[in-house]
Amino acid sequence: MIIAIDGPAAAGKGTLSRRIAAEYGFHHLDTGLTYRAVAKALIDAGQTLDDEVAAEAFAEGIDLAGLDRHALSAHAVGEAASRIAVMPAVRQALVRAQRRFSEKTPGAVLDGRDIGTVVCPQAPVKLFVTASPEVRARRRFDEMVATGQTADFLSVLADIRKRDARDTERADSPMRPAEDAHLIDTSEMSIEAAFLAAKTLIDAALKP
Numbered sequence: 036m037i038i039a040i041d042g043p044a045a046a047g048k049g050t051l052s053r054r055i056a057a058e059y060g061f062h063h064l065d066t067g068l069t070y071r072a073v074a075k076a077l078i079d080a081g082q083t084l085d086d087e088v089a090a091e092a093f094a095e096g097i098d099l100a101g102l103d104r105h106a107l108s109a110h111a112v113g114e115a116a117s118r119i120a121v122m123p124a125v126r127q128a129l130v131r132a133q134r135r136f137s138e139k140t141p142g143a144v145l146d147g148r149d150i151g152t153v154v155c156p157q158a159p160v161k162l163f164v165t166a167s168p169e170v171r172a173r174r175r176f177d178e179m180v181a182t183g184q185t186a187d188f189l190s191v192l193a194d195i196r197k198r199d200a201r202d203t204e205r206a207d208s209p210m211r212p213a214e215d216a217h218l219i220d221t222s223e224m225s226i227e228a229a230f231l232a233a234k235t236l237i238d239a240a241l242k243p
């Protein structure tokens with residue numbers, strides 16, 4: 036069983052994915068962390084973000100078991116991740132690792148930008164989770180304040196819009212809902228309400 040969850044930054048993909056994985060006893064991979072890990076490896080090695088050869092080498096060597104959400108959470112790392120995510124060689128290497136993960140039993144929940152369209156187009160349940168840019172910026176802003184990062188709302192909103200543009204306009208695997216994806220707009224939805232909407236769809240797909 037594969038559950039594909041896509042959508043823009045701070046739409047609630049990760050929160051929903053973790054909840055679904057806990058409910059059904061499935062494995063969960065936040066594929067954004069794989070792009071973040073490559074970006075952070077480049078930064079830590081003192082390489083520039085346009086060094087495709089170095090980025091590809093880090094992507095080839097990705098260790099999914101060693102991804103540490105906390106260590107990769109910085110705003111600047113997310114921004115850098117969306118820049119290296121335009122490189123086809125990086126995407127190919129990471130997609131290979133993500134597909135291996137998706138074969139885990141009894142099931143896997145993968146969240147990202149291109150799970151339903153590219154990584155696991157055969158997934159029986161595809162969700163596209165979204166929310167307005169303002170709501171998403173508010174969520175990101177609140178998270179940054181809560182974790183002691185300095186933030187101002189308007190620049191967080193500008194970054195969200197810039198990231199949306201980069202993710203939807205890139206040539207390789209742009210972010211878009213798969214044709215058979217169910218849209219969940221969480222702008223005015225609680226985390227619980229989003230989970231219940233997803234659960235209804237998953238339970239229907241699991242019925243023999």
Ligand code: CDP
Pocket residue numbers: 043044045046066067068070071113116117118120146147148149150198202
């Ligand atoms: O957590 P947030 O939504 O801010 O971003 P993320 O999921 O950690 O992803 C960081 C960046 O990686 C995104 O802006 C995308 O450019 C890229 N990404 C991607 O291209 N494909 C994926 N499947 C996941 C992330």
Ligand code: CDP
Pocket residue numbers: 042043044045046047048049050051174175178221224225226227229
């Ligand atoms: O993974 P993604 O970047 O799409 O978003 P997330 O990290 O799951 O959610 C971003 C923030 O929005 C978290 O602090 C969630 O608690 C919050 N959230 C919310 O307030 N209401 C929702 N329906 C979903 C998420």
